[in-house]
Amino acid sequence: xxxxxxxxxxxxxxxxxxxxxxxxxxxxxxxxxxxxxxxxxxxxxxxxxxxxxxxxxxxxxxxxxxxxxxxxxxxxxxxxxxxxxxxxxxxxxxxxxxxxxxxxxxxxxxxxxxxxxxxxxxxxxxxxxxxxxxxxxxxxxxxxxxxxxxxxxxxxxxxxxxxxxxxxxxxxxxxxxxxxxxxxxxxxxxxxxxxxxxxxxxxxxxxxxxxxxxxxxxxxxxxxxxxxxxxxxx
Ligand code: SF4
Numbered sequence: 001x002x003x004x005x006x007x008x009x010x011x012x013x014x015x016x017x018x019x020x021x022x023x024x025x026x027x028x029x030x031x032x033x034x035x036x037x038x039x040x041x042x043x044x045x046x047x048x049x050x051x052x053x054x055x056x057x058x059x060x061x062x063x064x065x066x067x068x069x070x071x072x073x074x075x076x077x078x079x080x081x082x083x084x085x086x087x088x089x090x091x092x093x094x095x096x097x098x099x100x101x102x103x104x105x106x107x108x109x110x111x112x113x114x115x116x117x118x119x120x121x122x123x124x125x126x127x128x129x130x131x132x133x134x135x136x137x138x139x140x141x142x143x144x145x146x147x148x149x150x151x152x153x154x155x156x157x158x159x160x161x162x163x164x165x166x167x168x169x170x171x172x173x174x175x176x177x178x179x180x181x182x183x184x185x186x187x188x189x190x191x192x193x194x195x196x197x198x199x200x201x202x203x204x205x206x207x208x209x210x211x212x213x214x215x216x217x218x219x220x221x222x223x224x225x226x227x228x229x230x231x232x233x234x
Contacts, residue, residue: 004189008107011044018043018063026054027063035064040109040120044187047108050215057213061110068111076117087132089125098143100133101125102164103150107186119151127160134167137174145176147208154183154190158198165202178206185209185216188224196231206234 012018015036019027043051043062050058077083084093091099104118104125118124137143146168153161168174183190184207199205207228211217 002192004187004192007045007189008187011042011108012048013040013042015041015064021048022054031066032064035066035068038069039064039111039113039116042107042109044107046188046218046220047186050185050218052215056215058215061112061212062108064111078114081115087136088129089133090136092136092140092143095142097145097147098137098140099147099149100137101150102130102148102153103127103155105155106150106152107155107183107190110182125151130164130167134171137168138171141173144173145178146174147178147180149180152181152183152186153179154181154187158192158195161195162198162202165199165205169202176204176206177202178208180208180210182210184224184228185211185218185221188218188220191224191227193227196227196233199233200231203232205232 012021015027015029015032018041019029041062041064047058047062051062052058081091081093081099084091086092089101091101093099101118102125104120104122104127106119109120113119137146148164153164156164165177168177209225211221
């Protein structure tokens with residue numbers, strides 16, 4: 001097991017552990033269970049460190065609430081991504097770019113996730129259906145930009161990421177490859193020297209990171225962004 005996978009295991013991934021950490025008076029395990037069952041929960045050590053007090057902005061991003069089960073607009077796929085999905089794992093809405101879901105899991109799960117209908121469920125973002133996605137991109141020369149997403153692509157092994165990058169790079173009309181990931185704040189340990197060496201072979205590769213609050217810009221997150229920049233990943 002690599003070091004980042006070990007760090008991931010040290011996080012909090014169920015309500016009992018959350019209550020042990022923050023107190024049973026704060027975390028009502030029974031009341032929150034429906035929200036937990038509806039959408040996975042995980043807080044990495046980095047995220048746990050970013051929470052300074054109960055109810056702060058970091059807490060609100062990751063700790064389930066009873067209120068999240070109140071459906072206000074009735075739309076499960078609020079961006080209608082499935083409506084623009086010609087083959088499994090691909091959303092093709094804008095002519096020159098395609099969204100490619102490559103991973104069902106995330107290091108931490110954000111309660112606001114707009115893809116919660118799929119994220120966390122390997123059956124809904126299957127890892128064995130990449131080929132039809134490659135074939136779709138190959139047969140659409142107007143696609144010059146592929147955004148890998150999920151879940152978080154950086155939860156895949158370097159080997160699997162390299163397989164994806166290799167296949168996308170072999171398609172002549174794909175100019176830009178983007179990795180959509182919150183890993184720099186969730187699990188900065190994932191930006192390893194090995195990943196940085198591997199990704200250099202497939203440029204231009206960009207990472208679309210996602211920071212919601214200054215508390216996420218920890219020294220470890222900033223250092224991870226620096227390692228990416230040094231590897232030529234804007
Ligand atoms: S990291 Fe992205 S895909 Fe994963 S739970 Fe957060 S918003 Fe959703």
